[in-house]
Amino acid sequence: MFNITPDILLRAYASGLFPMARGRDDPKVYWVDPDMRGVLPLEAFHVPRSLRKTLRRGPFEVRVDTAFPAVVQGCAAPVPGRPDTWINDEIETLFLSLHDRGMAHSVECWQGDRLVGGLYGLALAGAFFGESMFSRATDASKVALCHLVARLRAGGFRLLDTQFITEHLSRFGAVEIPRGLYHARLDDALAKPWGRFYCEPAAVESELAGLSGAASTHSSTQTS
Secondary structure, X not given: OOOOOHHHHHHHHHOOOEEEOOOOOOXXXXXXXXXXXXXXXXXXXOOOHHHHHHHHHOOOEEEEOOOHHHHHHHHHOOEOOEOOOOOOHHHHHHHHHHHHOXXXXXXXXXXXXXXXXXXXEEEEOOEEEEEEEXXXXXXXXXXXXXXXXXXXXXXXOXXXXXXXXXXXXXXXXXXXXXXXXXXXXXHHHHHOOOOOOOOOHHHHHHHHHHHHOOOOOOOEEOOO
């Protein structure tokens, strides 16, 4: 079986490919480069009115990169309507390695000492590849997505790749674009200076205030 290393995985993403498995217990990984690619335009990100109220209320403490392994495991866990996942042990291990390198990141929603939702993905130059999200409390994954977009906008990222789109993501403005156009946008994002995932907290808060429609009052913690 072909051995995928973290460096090979990075080259694959830079070429427009991403890995999937057919199930949590399936040891095989296959590469995907779909005809139509999901992207979430950062400057056209739309926050539904009800979620803007949630952002202003601030029901979660939002942290960055404090529980990356737990977020990946949360994304890989079965949920009603989705008994299996595309995240197998190899993909999980690869992303843990990329997190150790400072390239894979998590955005986490906490209530007290309980992780109730979040997402993770890969930052590469001016592109961010959103991998998966999960939620154990109402709106937790949606709030994490808003915090991610605020951080990417503040940090100068150019592309948020969602791989595929769902009805959930389409509500935020996600669209499908043809493979050729996606590759052109990816090349443009990779040619730009590296985005700053750990940007100034004040810049992230300013973006969040714009997304929520009011001054930001919730807490956001990052590790560096």
